[in-house]
Amino acid sequence: MDGDILRVNGLKISYAVGDEKVRAVDDATFSIPGGSIVGLVGESGCGKTTVARGLTRVMTKNASIEGGEAIFDGADLMSMSETEMNRLRWRDIAFVPQSAMNSLDPVYRIEHQLNEVLVQRGGHSRKDARRRAEELFDMVGIEPRRLKDYPHQFSGGMRQRVAIALALALNPKLVIADEPVTALDVIVQRQILDTLKDLQEKLGISVILVTHDISVVAYVCDRIVVMYAGRVVESGDTETVLTKPYHPYTMGLYNAFPDLQSSAGVLTPIEGHPPDLRHPPTGCRFAQRCPFAQDRCTTSGEIALSDVGGGHFAACLRSDEAETLRGDAAKSETWAAMA
Numbered sequence: 267m268d269g270d271i272l273r274v275n276g277l278k279i280s281y282a283v284g285d286e287k288v289r290a291v292d293d294a295t296f297s298i299p300g301g302s303i304v305g306l307v308g309e310s311g312c313g314k315t316t317v318a319r320g321l322t323r324v325m326t327k328n329a330s331i332e333g334g335e336a337i338f339d340g341a342d343l344m345s346m347s348e349t350e351m352n353r354l355r356w357r358d359i360a361f362v363p364q365s366a367m368n369s370l371d372p373v374y375r376i377e378h379q380l381n382e383v384l385v386q387r388g389g390h391s392r393k394d395a396r397r398r399a400e401e402l403f404d405m406v407g408i409e410p411r412r413l414k415d416y417p418h419q420f421s422g423g424m425r426q427r428v429a430i431a432l433a434l435a436l437n438p439k440l441v442i443a444d445e446p447v448t449a450l451d452v453i454v455q456r457q458i459l460d461t462l463k464d465l466q467e468k469l470g471i472s473v474i475l476v477t478h479d480i481s482v483v484a485y486v487c488d489r490i491v492v493m494y495a496g497r498v499v500e501s502g503d504t505e506t507v508l509t510k511p512y513h514p515y516t517m518g519l520y521n522a523f524p525d526l527q528s529s530a531g532v533l534t535p536i537e538g539h540p541p542d543l544r545h546p547p548t549g550c551r552f553a554q555r556c557p558f559a560q561d562r563c564t565t566s567g568e569i570a571l572s573d574v575g576g577g578h579f580a581a582c583l584r585s586d587e588a589e590t591l592r593g594d595a596a597k598s599e600t601w602a603a604m605a
């Protein structure tokens with residue numbers, strides 16, 4: 267689509283474990299429109315962090331990119347040299363790793379940690395760095411005088427704000443934030459998400475927000491990319507996908523999380539566990555846990571994403587029956603029968 271800042275096509279990333287391979291990301295395809303906030307969501311272990319780290323190429327030694335491309339601003343991040351990639355990090359693409367708020371160095375004042383990015387990475391003079399650090403603190407809602415504080419003097423929510431300030435330091439076009447609000451209570455979660463959304467709009471940047479919590483996506487994201495067992499199973503405009511999901515996994519995931527804005531209704535878990543990614547099943551990987559699975563779901567080979575209308579994609583053979591399936595998916599007995 268025109269106006270996309272990032273297009274990921276058929277991305278495959280695996281980890282070598284002994285003489286086996288964990289196929290953590292297998293043929294992931296999605297795009298990030300410029301100036302939008304996109305939620306990458308799915309249960310623990312479905313490959314979200316692997317995608318996030320793969321896109322910034324900050325990966326563990328046993329990880330390898332086995333295929334696909336990620337076109338950012340016209341260039342493929344997956345085939346770029348390390349030098350080119352290094353030039354892009356922080357300046358064009360900033361990554362906020364999982365539990366970034368706990369990884370601030372306890373022995374240095376926050377100011378020092380911001381300076382490191384601004385001076386060493388961004389080439390700012392000390393004086394400019396000081397001014398920029400104050401500006402960044404102001405942007406994320408922390409009083410600039412607190413630049414002199416140490417990480418332990420900040421609450422979890424404040425440390426997360428510092429992590430966002432760090433990510434924004436060099437004016438990136440894309441910020442990838444891995445579970446930025448996970449360890450925080452719901453009120454603080456909302457405040458951080460409001461700040462993130464506000465900054466994203468004000469600065470006109472794009473954000474990929476990685477989360478296991480679909481209510482976080484519902485609260486703040488323009489678009490949603492749902493992953494299951496290493497594959498993207500559904501993507502599209504958040505409101506459309508959440509009100510009219512086409513993939514039973516999305517239907518189930520939505521039932522399983524409380525709303526961030528209202529008190530919880532009845533929550534229905536998806537029974538069972540995702541498959542072992544060393545030996546993923548053929549066909550639809552969700553079939554084992556899907557109340558609507560048919561024989562063809564496991565015998566028809568990999569199920570590709572297809573356009574169900576208006577930039578909404580789903581990988582389900584029963585897409586044409588989605589309305590009926592949605593009705594059944596809303597009943598908790600449908601899922602309880604899978605227990």
Ligand SMILES: Nc1ncnc2c1ncn2[C@@H]1O[C@H](COP(=O)(O)OP(=O)(O)OP(=O)(O)O)[C@@H](O)[C@H]1O
Pocket residue numbers: 281282283288290308309310311312313314315316317326328478543
């Ligand atoms: N360094 C590694 N070596 C081997 N396997 C790994 C490694 N890192 C992740 N995995 C495996 O890859 C798969 C995807 O993991 P990943 O962390 O990307 O998922 P996730 O959706 O981000 O989950 P979480 O939210 O728990 O981090 C899982 O099966 C996980 O066990």
